[in-house]
Amino acid sequence: MKLLSLNLGRAKAVDYTAQPDGVTGIDKQPVEGPVRVSAPGPKGTGASGVAGDSVCDTRHHGGNDQAVYAFAREDLDEWERALGRTLPSGSFGENLTTEGVDVCGAKIGERWRIGRDLLLEVSASRIPCKTFQGHLGEKGWVKRFTQQRRPGAYLRVIEPGEIRAGDTIEVVHRPAHEVTVSFEFRALMTERELLPRVLAAGDALHGEVAATARTYAEKNGARTA
Numbered sequence: 001m002k003l004l005s006l007n008l009g010r011a012k013a014v015d016y017t018a019q020p021d022g023v024t025g026i027d028k029q030p031v032e033g034p035v036r037v038s039a040p041g042p043k044g045t046g047a048s049g050v051a052g053d054s055v056c057d058t059r060h061h062g063g064n065d066q067a068v069y070a071f072a073r074e075d076l077d078e079w080e081r082a083l084g085r086t087l088p089s090g091s092f093g094e095n096l097t098t099e100g101v102d103v104c105g106a107k108i109g110e111r112w113r114i115g116r117d118l119l120l121e122v123s124a125s126r127i128p129c130k131t132f133q134g135h136l137g138e139k140g141w142v143k144r145f146t147q148q149r150r151p152g153a154y155l156r157v158i159e160p161g162e163i164r165a166g167d168t169i170e171v172v173h174r175p176a177h178e179v180t181v182s183f184e185f186r187a188l189m190t191e192r193e194l195l196p197r198v199l200a201a202g203d204a205l206h207g208e209v210a211a212t213a214r215t216y217a218e219k220n221g222a223r224t225a
Contacts, residue, residue, distance in 0.1 A: 048062055070153050
């Protein structure tokens, strides 16, 4: 398992984002590194955890629980075949393009050691947006991406460190619960009845996801984990 590509985005003006200033950092390009990765601070003030990477919409992106975004090269390859086009690493706005890692099968709270020092914890799935659709230029992309249920993972920084393309990735902790990235995504997007079960991930859940799951459980009288 390794970090195939390390990708950074620079803020640039586009005509497809809902940002008031019309800029986005979703177009990420590979760099060799080393690049420092650290906790960026709370959502709304903190942006990307990857030094040199731009997160422009801090209302919905960035912050400690969404410090780093990872997507599997294997899933990009599947999309290449489905769309009939080349998708270089970084095409989905991911900071980390992995090889040999089942990113969407990772469990919320799972911890990855990348390189010598960096320790990350899986925190949430990626929710597709209009900026993502505009960046790819695929009609109906949000719906199609959602139906695939392979959203990639956000991670928080537990121990900061420097990483570079080619570094090994080691899973050093995998929780016993059932809540994978894909499971959490399904609960949020297509199968709301699963939301109470998401709470089994405990404190590792993204705070907003936990709040959504608790509210659903309370309104529907569901038993929570």
